[in-house]
């Protein structure tokens with residue numbers, strides 16, 4: 172089976188590898204722990220749905236922030252196993268990403284990830300932690316692919332250049348007709364409905380409408396305001412031209428709302444969905460939760476049914492942020508470490524890559540990429 176290991180950034184990866192190998196080889200004993208972590212990575216078998224296949228030569232990364240230990244990497248052996256030794260008891264994150272080719276024409280992206288809270292108490296006298304991780308396949312579909320909210324480099328608190336990018340990862344055309352886009356309110360983590368702060372809707376009829384197609388592999392830019400933000404003096408040359416966005420958000424009760432006549436509108440207070448706030452669809456610069464829903468449930472008075480959610484993403488720059496999107500939609504949140512007013516953006520590691528775990532699926536990128544992917 173042909174496999175290719177992809178990293179977030181080849182250059183960064185090389186640096187990490189070099190640093191971690193140097194430190195790891197030169198002073199393994201200084202870690203001075205007696206914990207070993209033995210992990211087996213598998214994927215569901217191509218031929219037998221009840222069986223699994225070990226993943227060989229997989230680059231597995233583990234890291235902890237409890238101690239100043241460098242990130243560690245190792246490759247799985249033919250049994251899909253890696254072993255990390257001489258570790259202190261700590262909270263570890265395990266991550267591995269790979270593209271598998273089950274056949275010449277087929278490509279699947281898989282991720283294996285787990286957070287391990289390993290204490291002497293939890294392991295008893297046994298200092299070896301053993302686990303098997305069945306790698307998850309990216310779920311294809313229409314996705315929220317990029318979230319640009321943090322503002323361009325500026326000291327006037329300008330963040331009105333926000334946009335959201337969708338990507339169709341399916342092999343068939345999908346239709347935006349009647350879909351709704353939400354800025355969520357605080358929602359209980361195990362709730363089956365979403366509370367709403369802002370709710371906007373595409374024109375057309377949910378599910379059956381065929382007026383607003385998105386072709387396979389296409390990106391769709393949803394602008395807060397569809398103009399060239401470089402026209403604003405202090406940020407000229409530092410931000411995005413959204414005058415060619417596919418869509419823009421317009422609140423019909425916002426006085427003096429910007430409305431580019433050449434860009435169709437996603438609206439609120441349109442007679443079907445409504446928000447009390449008279450402000451535009453603007454979201455938290457470095458933290459919020461968003462959802463794209465099919466629009467069959469648009470009555471927000473009792474919340475929006477999570478079964479209508481097409482994709483939902485939570486993000487926060489804070490490593491200690493308390494999650495607010497149900498686990499069923501997003502197991503974690505992306506964007507840790509993103510800076511305000513630095514022109515950074517949050518994008519999926521590959522177009523449409525989605526395991527419903529935003530900490531894995533999203534990376535912080537140094538400039539927004541409206542209508543394309545940062546790896547292109």
Ligand SMILES: [Ca+2]
Nearest residue numbers: 395396420451
């Ligand atoms: Ca607007």
Ligand SMILES: [Ca+2]
Nearest residue numbers: 430431434435
């Ligand atoms: Ca418009």
Ligand SMILES: [Ca+2]
Nearest residue numbers: 482483525527
């Ligand atoms: Ca998702």
Ligand SMILES: [Ca+2]
Nearest residue numbers: 317540543544
């Ligand atoms: Ca993009």
